[in-house]
Amino acid sequence: EYKNNILEDYDTLPTKNILFTYQYKIKKGENYGKYYANDGCKEIVIMNCEKIAKSHKYWNMTGPQFSNNEQIILFSVDYVGNDENCLYFKKYNDDKINEIKNPNKLRITNDFVLAKDSNTIYYTTMDRTGRANKVWVTTINDIKKHTCIFTENDDVYNVILSKTGNSEHILIYTGSNDYTEVILVENIKETKILFSRKQKALLSVDKKGSRWYILFEKSNKTKIVYSDETYCTNLKSWIQYKPGIAIEYFIIQGDFMIVGYKFDGLLKIKILKLCDKKEYEIKFDSNIFSLHISGMENLNKNTNEILVYYNNFIVKGIKIRINLETGKQEIAKNYKLKGFNSDDFIQERIRVDKKLVMTVIRKKSVALSNGPHPCLIEGYGAYGSTIDPSFDVEIPSLLKRGFVYCIAHIRGGGYYNTKWYKEGKMLKKMNTFKDFIKCIDYVLDKRITTSEELRIFGRSAGGLLIGAVSNMVPEKIGLSVLGVPFVDVINTMLDDKLNLTTGEYTEWGNPKKKKYFDYMLKYSPYENIKLDNKYPNMYIYGNLEDSRVSYWEPLKYYARIKKSNVFCSKQKQVHLSINTDFGHSQSSERYAELRETAIIQSVIIDHK
Numbered sequence: 001e002y003k004n005n006i007l008e009d010y011d012t013l014p015t016k017n018i019l020f021t022y023q024y025k026i027k028k029g030e031n032y033g034k035y036y037a038n039d040g041c042k043e044i045v046i047m048n049c050e051k052i053a054k055s056h057k058y059w060n061m062t063g064p065q066f067s068n069n070e071q072i073i074l075f076s077v078d079y080v081g082n083d084e085n086c087l088y089f090k091k092y093n094d095d096k097i098n099e100i101k102n103p104n105k106l107r108i109t110n111d112f113v114l115a116k117d118s119n120t121i122y123y124t125t126m127d128r129t130g131r132a133n134k135v136w137v138t139t140i141n142d143i144k145k146h147t148c149i150f151t152e153n154d155d156v157y158n159v160i161l162s163k164t165g166n167s168e169h170i171l172i173y174t175g176s177n178d179y180t181e182v183i184l185v186e187n188i189k190e191t192k193i194l195f196s197r198k199q200k201a202l203l204s205v206d207k208k209g210s211r212w213y214i215l216f217e218k219s220n221k222t223k224i225v226y227s228d229e230t231y232c233t234n235l236k237s238w239i240q241y242k243p244g245i246a247i248e249y250f251i252i253q254g255d256f257m258i259v260g261y262k263f264d265g266l267l268k269i270k271i272l273k274l275c276d277k278k279e280y281e282i283k284f285d286s287n288i289f290s291l292h293i294s295g296m297e298n299l300n301k302n303t304n305e306i307l308v309y310y311n312n313f314i315v316k317g318i319k320i321r322i323n324l325e326t327g328k329q330e331i332a333k334n335y336k337l338k339g340f341n342s343d344d345f346i347q348e349r350i351r352v353d354k355k356l357v358m359t360v361i362r363k364k365s366v367a368l369s370n371g372p373h374p375c376l377i378e379g380y381g382a383y384g385s386t387i388d389p390s391f392d393v394e395i396p397s398l399l400k401r402g403f404v405y406c407i408a409h410i411r412g413g414g415y416y417n418t419k420w421y422k423e424g425k426m427l428k429k430m431n432t433f434k435d436f437i438k439c440i441d442y443v444l445d446k447r448i449t450t451s452e453e454l455r456i457f458g459r460s461a462g463g464l465l466i467g468a469v470s471n472m473v474p475e476k477i478g479l480s481v482l483g484v485p486f487v488d489v490i491n492t493m494l495d496d497k498l499n500l501t502t503g504e505y506t507e508w509g510n511p512k513k514k515k516y517f518d519y520m521l522k523y524s525p526y527e528n529i530k531l532d533n534k535y536p537n538m539y540i541y542g543n544l545e546d547s548r549v550s551y552w553e554p555l556k557y558y559a560r561i562k563k564s565n566v567f568c569s570k571q572k573q574v575h576l577s578i579n580t581d582f583g584h585s586q587s588s589e590r591y592a593e594l595r596e597t598a599i600i601q602s603v604i605i606d607h608k
Contacts, residue, residue, distance in 0.1 A: 002594045004338060005393040013307065013319060013332055014038070017299040019070045024296060031589040035064060035073075037092060046092045047073055053588075057581055058545075060588040062110035066299070067118035068167060072140060074114045074121065081583020082547035083130060083499075085110045087123055089140060100143050102136065111160060116167040120188065122149075124159050130499030130547055132159045135172055137188045150174075150183065150191055155502035157181075157197075164207040165252045165301050171205060177383065177425075177506040178202075184231070194232045202418070205232075208252050208274060213238065215250055220419040222247040224259070238277075246417035251293060254304035256324040260291070265349075265357060265415045267291070271324055280327050288312050288347050288359065290388040307332060312389040313361045313405075314345040340396050347389070352442045356435050357415065361395060361405040368404065368448050375404045375449035376604060377439055381412035381432040382461035383507060384421035393594065394601045401605060404448055410435035410465075426509050427519050433468045440469070440476050452478045455604050459483030460549055460584070467525025467557065470535060477536040479607040481600065484542050484549045484584055487557040489524040490517065492550070499547045526557050531564045539603045541577040548584040575603075 008028035014021045019039065026033030032049035053059035056079055063075030071092055076085040084107045087100040102108055106125035109132045113122050119139050124132045135150040152159050152174045160173040170185040174197070181197040182205050194212075195203050201218040212227045214235070224239040224247060239247065239259065246262040252274075259270045267289065269282040292309040297319075304324045311317040319333040347361045358377075366373055376398060380387055387407050398405055409415035412424025412432035424432040440456070443449050454477055458466040463485020470480045486492070493511045496502050509516030521527055538561070542554035558576040566572040579586075579596075587593045 001397055002393045002598055003591075005340070005396055006590070006594070007316075007335060012294065012297050015297045015299050015307075017066070017070060022066070022296065022299060031591060032059065032061070037070075044093070047075075047090070048095075052097070058583075058588050060585070063112075065112070065114050067114055068116050069118040072114065072118055074112060076108065076110045076112060078110065078583070078588075081543065081545045081581075081585065081588070083109065083583070084126075084547075087112060087121075089121070098143065100138060103144070103146050106134065113161050113163045113170055115163075115170060122161055122170055122185070124161060129155075129497060129502055131155065131503050133157075135159060135161065135185075147188060149185065149188065155496075156505050158503055162205075164205075166207060166209075169207060173203075175202070176503070192231060204249065206250070206252050213250065213252065213257070215247060217247075217418060220417060220422070222261075222417075224250060239272075251306075252301070253298070253306045254302055254324060256304060258293075258306065258324075262416065265409060271327065282322065282327060282329075284310060286312055286315075286347070288349070288389045289315075290390050311391045313347045313359070313391065313395060314342045316340070316342075316391045337396075345399055350442075352435075352438050355416075356438055357409045358439055358442070359389070359407040359409065361399060361407075363399050363402070366399075366402055366404060368446065371404075371446070371448045372450045372453055373402055373404045373448060374453045374455075375406065375443055376455045376457060377406040377408055377436070377443065378457045378462070379408040379410055379436050379439075379465050380458060380460075380462040381408075381410040381424055381436065381465050383412075384414035384418060386414045394597055397601065398605070404443070406439065406443065408436050408439040410439070425507055427515070429508070429519070430523060432465060433472060433523060436465060436469050437473055437476075440473065444476060450478075451476050455479040455481065455607060457481040457483070457604070459485070461486055463487060463549070463554075464489065464525060468523045468528070470538070471525060471528040471530065471533065474533045474535045479537045479539070479604065480535075481604060482538070482540045482554065482557075483600070484546055485525070485540065485554055485557070486549050487525040488553040490520050490527060492553065493520070498550065526553075526560065529557075529561050529564070533564060533566075535561065535564050535566050535572060535574075537572050537607060538574040539577075539600070540575070541579070541600065543582040543584065543586070544578060544580045545583040551578055554578070 011025040014023045020037040023036045030050050032053050034045050035047040036043050037046045058081050060078040065074040074089045076087045078085050087108050088097050090097045109124045109126055111124045121138050125134045127133045133152045134148050136146050136148050138146045156176045157174045162171040172183040174181045179197045179200050180203045182195040182203055184192045184194050204215040206213050212232045214225050216223050221241045223241040225235040226238045227235050248260045251258040255274050257272045261268050266287050272279045289312045297307045307321050309319055316337055317335045321330045321332045346364055350358050350360050410432050414421045456466055463482040466480050466482045467487045490511050511517040511520055540554045540558050542551045544551050562574050567574045586596050
């Protein structure tokens, strides 16, 4: 059934750079596809991912990056699912793959950039906890010589590499969940701080010509400034802060700046001309949508057009070419699925209270007032992340079966802005669970569903959410599904040798400090299991190779909760699945991933 909800034969739109036109294609039966380059006379395969991945059970590639001279491909591969990568390059016309190994045998991440000279490579390595903390430089001409040009010693900060849109500069972002520092790589030996973490701001930087543009977020206020100075001094206002407006990102394309911002939780797109700041807004058929701007289909940064991939919960996807001069939109490709007509479905926002919102997706024939209906509420609520409107294979299958699919935009996530995030983290984490419970109460009070027909789902930090809520209001839920769940909060956060722990101190707090320990103890799912709770049916899954949420978290949670009276007496069922092949993100093969999803969703559908 899920095969009908994907495009088994898929290709990107042919995109001209300078020397070649590029395209990615994947055919029915393939898991990874191939990359092509066409010089106008002949098309060649420059990277056969099917062939390269053939002997590997797990193969998750980052990239490829194409060199400026269009001769070299740079990419990395995670072979286990634990975020450790091997870094490679290959030439267009040569099948030989060359591995780039760190001379100190440090673990390489999936973060790397190939400089404008098509020779110099920057990449990051991780410390023992999986924190990206060092930046290295090497060259294709001499891949045995490596120099460390930056080390981040603060264990709550992670390092990320970036390249300006014009490819002129390499930037190092080092940041926590709260603040960012931006460092300019001057050459293979020298760096210069552009913006210090002492400013206590979150930043994003790009450059057009000699002008720097900087997105500033400080004290929950966003604005864009600019500087014509070499090191971003003498900042001037470009887009001022406006109450209620949260700028998410900006992209420079040709002579224009594309600005994505949030207003009342909804994404808006504004186009500004760089020379005179004339602006207009791009509008789409629905106000609930997400936009993906593929680097593969926007290789030439100097043209005054951009190709965007538009989709939402009920639209599979439309590729739209936008003329930035005129704002005119042209549909380049409309992906439609057999047997699925988006006009038969509704996506809408429902206010649970003055601020708290759920996105609700349903068939038009499934009226909320004619409940109860089978219902699934999904939530996450951490790191300022938002469950963006995007088409997932499982949603049509649930909607066709009469489900009401709800997404709870709770505090701890970033639905509105950074303030919404901060109100659900650290010593305010309980707000996340309270918001989700309000969403549960809403669908029950409005008779949209019943407690028996209500399913709740979350994975990773969302699994923590579901575990906590299942302890707090077990009688209101029919089925709880916890995916790779972060349920052993205190014990994990006390072990600073585990992956991610130290970097998470700014999300959950450090339990070695009593105030955080005491607060975590109030909600940590493992510690708050009560054997006499009337728990719902439960399905818990984890992965053996998971480096973010270790497999023993769901395992020990299951071992304790299965002793609850409702499970011992077989009034309810609790099941655990530990996959021995995958990491945090499940399978890398698209068909195996469908099977994994089908198992989880069949539990949700068949729940009694």
